[in-house]
Amino acid sequence: MNRSEARELMMQLLFQMEAQDEYSFEMKEKFLQDKKDMKVQRNYFDRLFDMIVKNKDEIDRMIDESSVNWKISRMNKVDLAISRLASAEMLYMEDIPASVAINEAIILAKKFGTEDSSKFINGILGKVAGKAAEAQ
Numbered sequence: 001m002n003r004s005e006a007r008e009l010m011m012q013l014l015f016q017m018e019a020q021d022e023y024s025f026e027m028k029e030k031f032l033q034d035k036k037d038m039k040v041q042r043n044y045f046d047r048l049f050d051m052i053v054k055n056k057d058e059i060d061r062m063i064d065e066s067s068v069n070w071k072i073s074r075m076n077k078v079d080l081a082i083s084r085l086a087s088a089e090m091l092y093m094e095d096i097p098a099s100v101a102i103n104e105a106i107i108l109a110k111k112f113g114t115e116d117s118s119k120f121i122n123g124i125l126g127k128v129a130g131k132a133a134e135a136q
Contacts, residue, residue, distance in 0.1 A: 013049070109122075
């Protein structure tokens, strides 16, 4: 399994967690029980999960500040999951360039989101990337 596939699984897990309003280690482990191929990218997956859960409030604040006229509570859950994933990569994973995080997010948005998701997410993540660069 490559990182793109691991990102796709993470997006699915984040969507499920948001739908159930439960962000826990137990939920992650239950989700991964059926994912035998995760061994190759398990370290990346676990690191990303930890960063998202540990920093969820800060990530959500950045997304909220970067979206125009859209509160997180009103966002499509798929768009929110993708935005959280890519924001975590840009803010907390220095080995992942912002351009890679944004590109991968757009690919996920085109695959799983609505017709407008990729543009919406690209706009948010562009602003998050700018804020992340300023903070460094």
